[in-house]
Amino acid sequence: MTQIKLETGILKANDDVASQLKQLFQEKGIKVINLISSPGAGKTTLLEHSIPKLINKFRVGVIEGDVLTTRDADRIAKLNIPVVQIETKGACHLDANMVMKAVKQLDLDNLDLIIIENVGNLVCPAVFELAEDAKVVVLSVAEGSDKPAKYPTVFTRAKVCILNKMDLLPYSNFSLDDFYEDLKRINPRLKVFEVSAIKDTGLESWLEWLEGMMVNGGKKN
Amino acid sequence: MHELSLAQNLLDIVCRAAEENGLQRITVVSVVGGELGGIVLDALQFGFEVTKKGTVAEGAKLLYRELPALIRCNFCNHEFSWKAYGYTCPRCSHRGGEMFQGNEFYVEYIEGDGKEEGTNDTN
Numbered sequence: 001m002t003q004i005k006l007e008t009g010i011l012k013a014n015d016d017v018a019s020q021l022k023q024l025f026q027e028k029g030i031k032v033i034n035l036i037s038s039p040g041a042g043k044t045t046l047l048e049h050s051i052p053k054l055i056n057k058f059r060v061g062v063i064e065g066d067v068l069t070t071r072d073a074d075r076i077a078k079l080n081i082p083v084v085q086i087e088t089k090g091a092c093h094l095d096a097n098m099v100m101k102a103v104k105q106l107d108l109d110n111l112d113l114i115i116i117e118n119v120g121n122l123v124c125p126a127v128f129e130l131a132e133d134a135k136v137v138v139l140s141v142a143e144g145s146d147k148p149a150k151y152p153t154v155f156t157r158a159k160v161c162i163l164n165k166m167d168l169l170p171y172s173n174f175s176l177d178d179f180y181e182d183l184k185r186i187n188p189r190l191k192v193f194e195v196s197a198i199k200d201t202g203l204e205s206w207l208e209w210l211e212g213m214m215v216n217g218g219k220k221n
Numbered sequence: 222m223h224e225l226s227l228a229q230n231l232l233d234i235v236c237r238a239a240e241e242n243g244l245q246r247i248t249v250v251s252v253v254g255g256e257l258g259g260i261v262l263d264a265l266q267f268g269f270e271v272t273k274k275g276t277v278a279e280g281a282k283l284l285y286r287e288l289p290a291l292i293r294c295n296f297c298n299h300e301f302s303w304k305a306y307g308y309t310c311p312r313c314s315h316r317g318g319e320m321f322q323g324n325e326f327y328v329e330y331i332e333g334d335g336k337e338e339g340t341n342d343t344n
Binding site for chain 2: 157
C-alpha cells in the first residue's frame with residue numbers, strides 16, 4: 001500500500017480560471033462585484049435602481065446568471081449598458097469558466113465595473129470564486145431574519161449585505177434586532193445597507209460604499 | 222446541488238495522481254472540508270460512488286474529515302470556535318479576529334497499490 005499526499009484543492013479547476021480572470025481584470029483596471037441572493041430577493045431591481053446613479057461616474061457592465069431565459073438581461077439592457085446573459089441550463093451557480101466566456105463578449109477596455117448577478121441561490125454561489133473584489137449578498141425582509149444563521153457561508157464570505165424590501169418590514173415578522181445580533185456573531189465586519197430598491201430608498205450609502213471601492217484602485221482615481 | 226460535478230473534479234485529481242505515481246488502483250481517497258466550505262457530504266459521497274465506476278478508483282473508499290471554523294483573536298491571539306463564540310474572543314472579549322480555518326475543501330491524500338505490490342496486502 002502506498003500513500004500519496006496531495007493537498008490539492010477540489011475547486012482548483014475553478015480557482016485556476018478565477019486567477020486568470022483576476023489578472024485580466026487587474027490589467028484592465030476593472031472592479032468586479034459578485035451579487036448573490038435567493039431567487040426573488042431583488043438583485044435585478046437593485047441593479048435597475050443603482051446603475052442609473054453610477055453611469056455618470058463609471059462605465060458599468062453586467063453579467064446576468066440565470067438557469068433559463070434572458071429576462072434579466074433584457075431588463076438591464078434597457079439601462080443602455082453592456083450586458084451578457086449566461087443561461088446555466090440547470091446549474092445552481094455561476095463558475096469562473098462561465099464568466100470567462102461571458103467576459104469575452106464585453107469590451108473590457110471601456111469598462112470600470114462589472115457586476116455579476118449570480119444565479120438566485122443563497123448556498124452554492126458562495127463557494128465558487130469568480131475573481132470578484134467583493135461578494136455582495138442581498139437579503140429581503142420577506143425571507144426572514146434567521147437566514148444569516150441558517151445559511152452562514154455566504155454571510156461569512158460577503159463584504160456587504162443589502163437588506164432589501166425594507167418597505168415591507170411592517171408587514172413581515174422580520175426582526176432587525178435578531179438579524180443584527182446574529183450578524184455580530186457570524187461576521188461583524190459585514191456592512192449592512194437597509195434599502196428598498198423598488199421604492200428607491202436607502203440606496204445612497206450602498207452607492208457610496210461602491211464608489212469607495214471603485215476609487216481604491218479603479219481607473220478613475 | 223453541485224456535488225456531482227465536484228465529485229468529477231475530485232475523481233480527475235485522484236486519477237491523475239494515481240497515474241503520475243504508478244498506482245494501479247486507488248483504495249482510499251481522503252478529503253478534508255471546512256465547516257463553512259459548503260460541502261454536502263452525502264451528496265459528495267453519492268457523486269463519488271457514481272463517477273468512480275470504471276476508473277482506477279472504482280474500489281476506493283471516500284474518507285471525509287471536517288475542520289471546524291476557527292477564529293484567531295487579533296488582540297490576544299487566542300484561537301477559538303466560530304460556531305461556539307462567533308467573532309467574540311472567549312478569553313479577552315475582544316470582537317473581530319480573523320477566520321483562519323473553516324473554508325477548506327481539498328484532497329489530503331490517496332492510498333493505493335502500485336504494480337509491484339499486487340492486491341494481497343500483508344498488513
